[in-house]
Amino acid sequence: MEISKASKKSFTRQLVAWHSNDNNRDLPWKNERDAYRIWLSEVILQQTRAQQGLPYYINFTTTYPTVADLAIADDNDVFRLWQGLGYYNRCKNLLATARYVARELNGKFPDTYDGLLALKGIGPYTAAAIASFAYGLPQAVVDGNVYRVLSRCFGIETPFDTTAGKKIFAELAQDLLDKKDSGAYNQAIMDLGATVCTPSNPKCEQCPLQKECIAYNNNIINLLPVRSKKMVVRKRFFNYLLLICDNEIWIQKRSSGDIWENLHQPYLIETPAPATIEELKRNEFYTSLTGNIQVTEHQLKTTQRLTHQQIYANFYTVSLQEKPIIKKENGTWVSIDELKRLAFPKTLVSFFKNNLYF
Ligand code: SF4
The missing domain is CATH 3.90.79.10 (Nucleoside Triphosphate Pyrophosphohydrolase)
Known part of the structure; x- marks a missing residue:
């Protein structure tokens, strides 16, 4: 499916305008430039809603204000602070990465996308978030929110959890990115997915993309995004x-x-x-x-x-x-x-x- 240049431009323009004029989602990690704090917020927020992650972010940044503080913490104290967030592998990787950055990198997070990606527990999404928020690098975030917004807006029916789907979404996301202000653009699409284009009952009447949204205009919102595999529990x-x-x-x-x-x-x-x-x-x-x-x-x-x-x-x-x-x-x-x-x-x-x- 070919998406015209004009459609892509319009998407980016409307999203960025919505972010500066109407998006009032206020969270302490927004506009943060410190790579350590951005990394903490992103690890805490993986698989976790912002409101649930908020007290954890505050507790972690208060108890361990720098990566050096976290690196010397007792494992059990850190796990205790993490208690209730689930996905405990994240906490294990958090400690390993804090210690690596503090001891091997003089307490400084890498300032390249590939350097960030090489750290334990940091995947493409988190690397892109840190790279764009902390260093302004032109790297688009791609996660569940992004799959949802893009698949609905552009009517993409390719399952996002297939190799072909991942490639399509990653390329499109990178194409749409506002390269001049990648941090603001990434924040905008994440916020739109979290607060407006939600998995169920999206608030289409408040959405800046409504006029051009294929899912909205064809009444197929509930059919997108498409997942190929059924989860076995x-x-x-x-x-x-x-x-x-x-x-x-x-x-x-x-x-x-x-x-x-x-x-x-x-x-x-x-x-x-x-x-x-x-x-x-x-x-x-x-x-x-x-x-x-x-x-x-x-x-x-x-x-x-x-x-x-x-x-x-x-x-x-x-x-x-x-x-x-x-x-x-x-x-x-x-x-x-x-x-x-x-x-x-x-x-x-x-x-x-x-x-x-x-
Ligand atoms: S119009 Fe509705 S379905 Fe389309 S992107 Fe906006 S919130 Fe999502």
Whole structure:
């Protein structure tokens, strides 16, 4: 599909005009020129809405005002600050990159797109955002917001998650970019996608692109953008045993290769389907427990949706007279008061808060 030069020019002009005249989305990272702060905001905002990310951005920039401060932080403090944001790999990469920039690059983020792209956890989108906002480089951002705005406005039906689709959108985005003020243009398209051309119920009556928008004029807004693959969601059933002995609880740090790496959890028995308490009591570990054991099943069940997984969690307090030998790595007994200092996934934070552990 050929898009005329005039259409492209008009798109850019209207978008930029809307940004300077009508876009009043005020967020602390906007107009920021400091690469460290831009990078922080972009990592926090990946897969996260601005309003949800805002307190995290404030906490991070207050606690760690410079990349050098973040580089020397204790891992557990950083994970604790990140708690609730999810996608914990982002936090792991955040630490790795902060340490690399502080130690190997004298605390200065690279000032080229390729240099930024070479850093851990920085993909094309984040590299383009930092390059344009901090250094004014002519690099267009391409993310879900951009796919949506471009596919609707220009009527592009090629799935954005295919090789062909990625190429079409990347080239078009780069073509449309206002090279003289790439930062403002990128901010404009991100804001339009987040506040006006939203996934459902877009506010077309407020949209500067309405007159020329193909999706609007052909009543096909809900059909765009097109995704080729259907997402498969895996169901997982987590049964947490809160092993308690002498006012201490057994806690394990999750290791790599699965979700929630570096976060903590009580003793976990994962089952392929929902399990009853009787089934759990037949588990090899449970049958190895000795002494007087008291088990309480908690009424609260939590569920947590991750991108490709749905977690269902059940909780059982298991009061013990003697501490068992537990053959799981990275586990330790901690006092109940110490739980507050550790980072947990959201599903466990809900449980602990509900049961007054926090
Ligand atoms: S007119 Fe509606 S569908 Fe078209 S770009 Fe604007 S908000 Fe999106």
